[in-house]
Amino acid sequence: MLDRLDETLNFHVQALRLRDQRQQVLASNIANADTPNYQARDLDFRASLQSALKGATASAGVKLAAPGPGHLNGTPGVAGAGLLYRTPSQGNVDGNTVDIDAERAAFSDNAIHYEFNLTRLNRQIQGLLAVIKG
């Protein structure tokens, strides 16, 4: 039952983790809008989510044994969340590739998607609670 629960909630949990990470990357871009030679970065959300879901279902409900103190606990991290460099739409004299309008749009977009995932996750939890309480 517990791994079923885990599976039910897994999608939005993984999506939230990636949204969380992407928000940080976009924040770095906006913060460095005036830094010379800064290269704007972003992550491929679709590819990252797919690989995160694949990694999570492969090890769902299974914990790695970690008898030694130096052993990794095997918690599936956000796998494959490779950061890519943005292709600049317009060149800049100081070598900065941040397009502040695009970054702010992406930041707001990502924030709304984060809220969406949060809302969906909440609904799922409420649904499960309703089933449990009867």
Add this chain to the structure above:
Amino acid sequence: MSLFNIFNVAGSAMHAQSQRLNTVASNLANADSATSANGTPYKAKQVVFAATPVGENGATGVQVAGVIDDPSPMKTVYDPKNPLADAKGYVTMPNVNVVEEMVNMISASRSYQSNVEMMNTTKTLLLKTLNIGQ
């Protein structure tokens, strides 16, 4: 949670932008200071931004790598009545470009604003995350 890291990123950017604003204020205030404590005319100052890693997993903040003297040539004004004038009657004035400084000021304040908004968005997201499952 990478979202917490956004506060550090935005905070570092705000710190850097306010230092830039400070430099602009100093330059504008001294645009006509033909002499200073060491006897030479005031030289315009410029801040140099550099990207700096904040926390783990790829967050990048801003730091002020240094405050440099503006390398542009000093202005000379013909004013033989000025006590600071040389033998030919020219006074060396600061190399502050007032128009450039005003543009710098607007750019700095807008960037500061972007970072404040970024912090507010992040705060809203975090507060909503706290209410998960309620």
